[in-house]
Amino acid sequence: MPNPTAAMLVIGDEILSGRTRDANMHYLAQEFTKHGVDLKEVRVVSDDRAAIVSALNALRTGFDVVVTSGGIGPTHDDITADCIAEAFGVHIGVRDDARALLQAHYDRQGVEFNASRQRMARIPDGATLIDNPVSIAPGFSMENVHVMAGVPSVFQAMVASVLPKITGGAPLLSQSLRIMRGEGEIAAPLGELAARYPDLSMGSYPFQRDGVFGANVVIRGSDGAQIDHAMAELAALFPQQ
Amino acid sequence: MPNPTAAMLVIGDEILSGRTRDANMHYLAQEFTKHGVDLKEVRVVSDDRAAIVSALNALRTGFDVVVTSGGIGPTHDDITADCIAEAFGVHIGVRDDARALLQAHYDRQGVEFNASRQRMARIPDGATLIDNPVSIAPGFSMENVHVMAGVPSVFQAMVASVLPKITGGAPLLSQSLRIMRGEGEIAAPLGELAARYPDLSMGSYPFQRDGVFGANVVIRGSDGAQIDHAMAELAALFPQQ
Numbered sequence: 334m335p336n337p338t339a340a341m342l343v344i345g346d347e348i349l350s351g352r353t354r355d356a357n358m359h360y361l362a363q364e365f366t367k368h369g370v371d372l373k374e375v376r377v378v379s380d381d382r383a384a385i386v387s388a389l390n391a392l393r394t395g396f397d398v399v400v401t402s403g404g405i406g407p408t409h410d411d412i413t414a415d416c417i418a419e420a421f422g423v424h425i426g427v428r429d430d431a432r433a434l435l436q437a438h439y440d441r442q443g444v445e446f447n448a449s450r451q452r453m454a455r456i457p458d459g460a461t462l463i464d465n466p467v468s469i470a471p472g473f474s475m476e477n478v479h480v481m482a483g484v485p486s487v488f489q490a491m492v493a494s495v496l497p498k499i500t501g502g503a504p505l506l507s508q509s510l511r512i513m514r515g516e517g518e519i520a521a522p523l524g525e526l527a528a529r530y531p532d533l534s535m536g537s538y539p540f541q542r543d544g545v546f547g548a549n550v551v552i553r554g555s556d557g558a559q560i561d562h563a564m565a566e567l568a569a570l571f572p573q574q
Numbered sequence: 575m576p577n578p579t580a581a582m583l584v585i586g587d588e589i590l591s592g593r594t595r596d597a598n599m600h601y602l603a604q605e606f607t608k609h610g611v612d613l614k615e616v617r618v619v620s621d622d623r624a625a626i627v628s629a630l631n632a633l634r635t636g637f638d639v640v641v642t643s644g645g646i647g648p649t650h651d652d653i654t655a656d657c658i659a660e661a662f663g664v665h666i667g668v669r670d671d672a673r674a675l676l677q678a679h680y681d682r683q684g685v686e687f688n689a690s691r692q693r694m695a696r697i698p699d700g701a702t703l704i705d706n707p708v709s710i711a712p713g714f715s716m717e718n719v720h721v722m723a724g725v726p727s728v729f730q731a732m733v734a735s736v737l738p739k740i741t742g743g744a745p746l747l748s749q750s751l752r753i754m755r756g757e758g759e760i761a762a763p764l765g766e767l768a769a770r771y772p773d774l775s776m777g778s779y780p781f782q783r784d785g786v787f788g789a790n791v792v793i794r795g796s797d798g799a800q801i802d803h804a805m806a807e808l809a810a811l812f813p814q815q
Contacts, residue, residue, distance in 0.1 A: 359592060374590075374617065384615065
């Protein structure tokens with residue numbers, strides 16, 4: 334069977350103005366090459382509805398798989414989900430499962446789940462959610478188009494979630510733990526744990542909140558029971574205050 | 575007058591396979607923003623004739639200015655110039671002025687100007703050459719399309735050559751000197767020279783040949799007489815063996 338062909342659509346004025354240097358194209362190119370998917374074209378367009386919809390339609394009809402990055406955050410210029418709905422001619426609205434994920438996330442953090450943040454639960458009809466173990470707000474897949482965040486750590490986590498679907502490999506499961514310590518304290522015990530579970534991948538995504546350092550540690554693999562074991566060990570290493 | 579709109583076409587399998595991380599898009603985005611040109615779209619395509627010609631035609635009719643990078647070297651997969659000729663429906667062949675530039679360059683280096691290297695003198699009819707003070711092999715402009723090399727230092731030098739044409743600024747002149755010393759020896763005297771000519775820009779592009787270090791030093795500005803003066807001083811600082 335020939336390799337599937339793929340295209341990428343990068344959405345964002347910040348790339349085209351030079352304010353941000355895109356990192357996701359190079360990451361996706363490497364991951365696709367590693368997994369036997371042929372990336373044939375990349376387009377970068379601005380936060381402009383007509384430009385996004387036209388590029389989407391050209392790419393989704395021209396290639397087996399399309400990955401988009403950017404434009405799914407809470408601000409007014411995050412219009413990717415609406416453009417996907419328009420390109421596919423389907424309705425878009427706040428979806429209960431996506432809203433529940435985000436509501437629980439913001440409740441845990443004691444942050445208001447306001448109208449802006451609820452925008453991130455708007456999902457086109459017929460899409461399936463893409464897991465975001467790093468910052469919760471989900472991506473989604475609509476037929477052959479996979480819609481992901483622009484923030485590199487989140488983009489990378491979403492690529493890991495979707496790759497098995499694209500390549501026909503075993504689906505990847507993930508669990509995450511929020512640890513309120515600096516990465517310097519987490520690194521050594523996490524490294525030892527990872528060495529004892531060679532079939533799992535463990536990633537640490539640091540953050541800072543109100544001057545306190547923490548990290549989301551994500552454990553991924555295809556064996557759910559093994560992930561449960563590793564997660565229990567991780568939780569025992571870093572008891573929550 | 576509104577800003578001119580621009581698009582970029584990056585050509586090369588090495589970007590799409592993830593072997594090389596593109597640096598030119600970010601550079602061009604920053605330069606265009608600085609000079610009031612609106613970069614609206616970037617496409618990355620592989621070394622495939624149909625893909626290049628189709629992207630070229632879409633971009634050159636959709637935007638005021640198009641910059642391409644990559645695919646103008648000496649190897650069989652460097653097909654950008656042929657694709658430009660095809661897109662514009664013009665003949666392409668080795669051009670005398672381009673061949674003379676390259677012949678002199680390789681003679682100076684004592685390197686054979688073989689058939690592969692002569693490919694770099696193939697220019698579509700009606701194009702004007704873009705100066706390459708770094709490694710001589712020219713780019714070219716065809717109507718609103720500016721064809722540049724993919725190697726970042728050469729790409730950047732060609733952007734500097736073409737920007738005044740795009741923005742209507744004073745044309746930039748350049749001269750270069752090949753200095754057979756390491757950059758560590760060149761840096762301090764060049765820095766002092768640059769400080770005394772604030773209207774000129776001076777760049778150093780290092781290379782290594784048969785274990786010997788050298789650099790092409792390029793002086794750019796809009797005042798030819800001033801460049802002549804600075805170049806004479808530079809040559810006196812670093813007498814040729």
